[in-house]
Amino acid sequence: MSGIAKGDVYTSGEKPILPHKAKGYYFAKRIIDIVSSISGLILLSILFLIVAILIKVEDPKGKVFFKQVRVGKNGKEFYMYKFRSMSSDAEERLKELLSLNQAEGAMFKMKDDPRITRIGKYIRKTSVDELPQLINVLKGDMSLVGPRPPLPREVAEYSMYDKQRLLVIPGCTGLWQVSGRSNVGFSEMVELDLQYIRDRSIFYDIKIILRTILVLFGSKNAY
Numbered sequence: 001m002s003g004i005a006k007g008d009v010y011t012s013g014e015k016p017i018l019p020h021k022a023k024g025y026y027f028a029k030r031i032i033d034i035v036s037s038i039s040g041l042i043l044l045s046i047l048f049l050i051v052a053i054l055i056k057v058e059d060p061k062g063k064v065f066f067k068q069v070r071v072g073k074n075g076k077e078f079y080m081y082k083f084r085s086m087s088s089d090a091e092e093r094l095k096e097l098l099s100l101n102q103a104e105g106a107m108f109k110m111k112d113d114p115r116i117t118r119i120g121k122y123i124r125k126t127s128v129d130e131l132p133q134l135i136n137v138l139k140g141d142m143s144l145v146g147p148r149p150p151l152p153r154e155v156a157e158y159s160m161y162d163k164q165r166l167l168v169i170p171g172c173t174g175l176w177q178v179s180g181r182s183n184v185g186f187s188e189m190v191e192l193d194l195q196y197i198r199d200r201s202i203f204y205d206i207k208i209i210l211r212t213i214l215v216l217f218g219s220k221n222a223y
């Protein structure tokens with residue numbers, strides 16, 4: 001799949017995207033990612049075990065973890081990890097549900113997705129299903145904060161303007177997640193991601209992380 005070259009910049013007539021920041025920013029961001037992901041994996045190990053048991057009890061034949069190809073910085077593909085919250089045949093059933101998509105643009109969202117399991121509804125509502133992405137953060141495929149990594153089929157529908165989302169390492173959370181989550185449409189998501197890329201800093205990342213915690217404890221929009 002073709003990505004986006006380092007020098008390619010596409011704008012809508014507003015402030016241009018500047019993908020390059022000071023080396024100190026990248027170094028500090030990576031250190032925070034490593035320390036946070038290791039700490040999180042250790043502190044949440046008991047929760048990981050409990051969730052894994054509940055998933056296996058409900059569906060003994062299914063896997064605990066779900067891995068899916070996502071597109072990262074400059075179009076590089078990688079496997080993103082989650083706790084499995086859907087039935088084992090979820091990917092195969094997606095084709096028959098695409099016509100019921102409740103999101104506009106290159107994105108699929110469905111509030112009452114029939115593929116979601118009973119335990120899946122809970123861990124998705126609380127975003128516990130996302131915790132295995134700490135492994136992706138530790139590996140360097142993802143960061144704690146950044147644009148969400150899209151699916152290859154979604155990127156295939158991107159305009160060159162949309163592809164600016166791929167200028168930076170994707171994140172577990174980001175500006176659009178704390179600005180409405182599932183209520184934010186695709187075009188709004190792109191604009192929020194590009195706003196983050198323009199303004200990103202360590203302080204901004206910390207602010208988004210704190211806002212994410214508040215959203216997780218108060219949001220009814222996660223699906």
